Amino acid sequence: MSPRRSVAEALGTRFAILDRSVGIASVxxxxxxxxGRLATELGMSKSGVLGHFGAKEALQLAVLERAGEVFRAEVWEPVVRIEPGMPRLRALCEAWISYLERGVFPGGCFFVAAAHEFDGRAGAVRxxxxxxxxxxxxRLLKETRRAVAAGDLPGGTDADQLVFELTGLVMSLNHALQLHGDRQAVEWARRGVRARLGIIS
Structure with a gap:
């Protein structure tokens, strides 16, 4: 086996472990x-899984990083070329809602779930x-402030307050979808975002 192939196979195994871990952790x-569970589900030895991460906390941190890559690909990368300010802010909010609507992670927003699990603890994962x-x-604050500077939002807009409210709308959507299975909440979230951004539709 060539060194290049060996490295590629090791990376492939690591990605397989991380993707399965993201699915488990999301729910x-x-x-x-x-x-032990990962080894069983992936048909590997415990030492084979452990060799890629070294410890459970390192695995958890790697899973967070992998989930972050998925979030960036789903929510940030599709809008990065859109005009900064209000156009990008609108697109970010829509991409954020769509990410939940489409169930990118089986357990809803990965980071909301992780926050609920770790927000009262100390440590590297938290x-x-x-x-x-x-x-x-x-990111949201930056685009909000650009929208204010461009005159697309009123000059007296409190960017921190607006971002707080936009975040609350999307977190409420996550709650409605995951706890209640309420698909109507997707449209409510969109209406709420449009109202807060002053968008007439």
Whole structure:
């Protein structure tokens, strides 16, 4: 076996472990990830799984990173070439709602679930979850402030307040879909976003 093929196979195995881990953690939580379970489900030895991560916390952090890559591909990358400010803010909100509507993760928003699981704890996993939310909030704030500067939102708009409310709408949608299976909430979320952004439709 060539070194190049060996590296490619190792990366393929790592991705397979991470993708299965994301699926489990999305529904059952990061704490339910165990080396033994993953080994059984993937037809591997425990040492084979452990060799890719070294410890459970390292696996959890890698799963968060992988979930972040999926979120970026679904929500950020489709809008990155859209004009900054209001056009991009609108597109970001729509992509965010669509990500939940389409059930990209089987358990709803991966990071909302992780936040509920770890927000009362200390440690590297909790810090990584918080950092994801901080990064996303910063993106929304940046586009909101650009929209204000361009005159697409009223000059007195409190960007922090608006982002808080937009986040609340989407988090409420996640709750409605996951707990109640309420598909009507998707349209309510869209209406709420349009109303807060002053969009007449």
């Amino acid at each position: 059952e939580g990061l704490e339910r990830l165990t080396i 810090d990584a979850v918080e950092a994801r939310f901080d990064t996303w909030r910063a």
